[in-house]
Amino acid sequence: DAGKGAYDHYMLKEIHSQPTALSNTIEGRIQDGEVTFEALPAGTFEGIETVQFVACGTSYHAAMYGGQLLRAADIRTEVVRASEYESASGPVDETTLVVAVTQSGETADTLDALRTGADHGARTLAVTNVVGSTAAREADEAVYIRAGPEVGVAATKTYSSQAVSLALLTQRLADDVAHATPADDRAEMLDTLADLPDHLEQILEQNAAETLAQETIDSESYFFIGNGLGHSVALEGALKFKEITYEHAEGFASGQLKHGPLALVTENSPVIAVSTGGDDEKTKTNALEAQSRGAPIVAIGPDDTPLTDIADTHLSIPETHPVWGGLLANVQLQLFAYHAAKQLDRPIDKPRNLAKSVTVE
Ligand code: G6P
Numbered sequence: 458d459a460g461k462g463a464y465d466h467y468m469l470k471e472i473h474s475q476p477t478a479l480s481n482t483i484e485g486r487i488q489d490g491e492v493t494f495e496a497l498p499a500g501t502f503e504g505i506e507t508v509q510f511v512a513c514g515t516s517y518h519a520a521m522y523g524g525q526l527l528r529a530a531d532i533r534t535e536v537v538r539a540s541e542y543e544s545a546s547g548p549v550d551e552t553t554l555v556v557a558v559t560q561s562g563e564t565a566d567t568l569d570a571l572r573t574g575a576d577h578g579a580r581t582l583a584v585t586n587v588v589g590s591t592a593a594r595e596a597d598e599a600v601y602i603r604a605g606p607e608v609g610v611a612a613t614k615t616y617s618s619q620a621v622s623l624a625l626l627t628q629r630l631a632d633d634v635a636h637a638t639p640a641d642d643r644a645e646m647l648d649t650l651a652d653l654p655d656h657l658e659q660i661l662e663q664n665a666a667e668t669l670a671q672e673t674i675d676s677e678s679y680f681f682i683g684n685g686l687g688h689s690v691a692l693e694g695a696l697k698f699k700e701i702t703y704e705h706a707e708g709f710a711s712g713q714l715k716h717g718p719l720a721l722v723t724e725n726s727p728v729i730a731v732s733t734g735g736d737d738e739k740t741k742t743n744a745l746e747a748q749s750r751g752a753p754i755v756a757i758g759p760d761d762t763p764l765t766d767i768a769d770t771h772l773s774i775p776e777t778h779p780v781w782g783g784l785l786a787n788v789q790l791q792l793f794a795y796h797a798a799k800q801l802d803r804p805i806d807k808p809r810n811l812a813k814s815v816t817v818e
Contacts, residue, residue: 460608466805468609468701472791473661475614476654481603482618483625483650490644492628496598502633505580506552508532511539511570512559513815515612515696516619520558521689522783523623530631531638540818542570549577554630556582558623560607560615561814562590569818571596584622586615600626609806610813611700613791616693617657617784621650624780642778649778656775656785665772666792669755672770673727674800680718680747681708681790683731683783684739690731690783694790701798701805711740714747724751729790730768732758733782740764757786 464470486493508527510520517538524536537546539557549555555574559567562585571592575581583596586604593599604618628647631639640646673679679698683691688710695708709718711730722728728747730740741763744754748767756768759782765771772793774785798805 465799466609466795468611468613468795468805471607471609471613472788472795474605475617475788476657476661478604478614478618479621479657480654481605482621484603486625487647487650490647492625492647494600494626494629496600497629500633501598502554502630504552505554505630505634506533507547508534508554508556508630509546509549509574509579510534510536510556510558511542511567511574512557513539513564513566515616515693516558516560516567518689518693518696519616519619519623520556521692522620522686523558523627525686525689526624526627526780527630530627530640531636532630532634537570539564539566539570542573549574549579551578551580553577553579554582555579556584557592557596558584558619559592560586560612560619562587562592563814563816565816565818568592568595584619584626586618610808610811611697611794611805616787620784621653646778646780649781652777653781653784656777657788659775660785660788663773666789667796669770669772670793670796670800673753674797676725676727677705677723678721678726679704679706679729680714680722680726681706681729681731682711682714682740682743683733684711684737685735686733686779686783687731687735687740687786690733690787690790691729693787694729694731694794697791697794698797700811701794701803701808702801703803703808704797711743714743719746719750722747722750722752724753727753727755729755729757730764731783731786732756732762732764733786734759734762734777734779735782737762737764741767757789758782
């Protein structure tokens with residue numbers, strides 16, 4: 458327990474260590490406005506046509522985030538739940554890059570997908586936190602996210618460091634892949650990244666998430682919605698919340714709420730609407746549908762998101778480049794889940810039935 462320092466739980470300590478973890482993730486990887494990874498010299502990805510991400514749990518949500526950025530760079534991308542790789546992935550050959558996103562580097566489903574891809578001739582890359590892990594050893598190349606050891610079963614800082622690593626990897630891939638289009642505002646995106654640790658500090662100084670947890674603690678269900686880059690953030694928010702509170706929480710793409718889940722929405726089910734600073738009209742329209750059924754609406758996003766026009770509560774994130782807004786929103790969601798679980802007196806660092814790393818398929 459000494460490792461927790463002044464914090465009640467490892468999870469809270471790890472949430473608060475994200476500014477430092479992210480500084481380490483970024484360190485030395487942006488030089489003269491270009492993204493560089495020591496293990497991936499120029500030309501490493503020449504000949505790649507398709508990128509397939511394979512991952513589980515929180516890492517899957519980071520992979521979704523990265524996958525969307527790759528698609529924006531015009532690179533054919535699939536994001537596959539590792540346990541479904543054989544049935545859900547498209548064709549695999551030597552023009553395919555299989556990227557295993559795995560904090561531990563030991564998740565059995567993810568390793569199995571990585572091996573299956575390699576068996577079909579794909580090139581492989583591990584994006585992992587653990588040097589010398591099985592994924593790092595077996596993949597052709599490894600990118601380390603450098604988040605430092607994570608003890609809490611619920612992944613927090615490793616998600617943020619994975620998402621940033623994948624955003625940087627996107628720019629690196631875009632330089633090598635023939636038909637790709639690197640971001641035309643790359644310089645601005647990378648400049649803003651340098652401010653991300655400070656922006657995280659600003660969120661960690663707030664107590665809005667704790668207040669929200671107190672106000673909503675008697676709810677029946679919690680629904681998280683977001684579109685675009687906010688979709689995966691909404692899924693991650695719901696996963697974190699259910700993992701440590703044991704409350705019913707579900708995440709959806711904003712536009713999907715009306716295709717079924719709306720039947721469960723009542724005045725006792727807050728809808729947490731995520732904005733990453735992009736186009737929020739879809740999220741707003743769908744949040745309004747929930748509001749007209751009596752649901753309290755919580756907006757998480759920058760102060761100028763149109764979601765604040767309708768929200769009962771707003772958890773603010775600093776202005777940043779839209780690529781990084783989801784990471785900031787996610788930290789508010791981590792704090793919301795943590796404080797709700799604390800009020801419910803759950804064993805936050807070791808939730809029942811869950812393991813930090815699942816080494817069986
Ligand atoms: C388990 C953990 C999750 C984690 C997932 C993938 O389910 O409880 O927190 O996201 O495994 O782990 P990995 O080490 O592959 O990122």
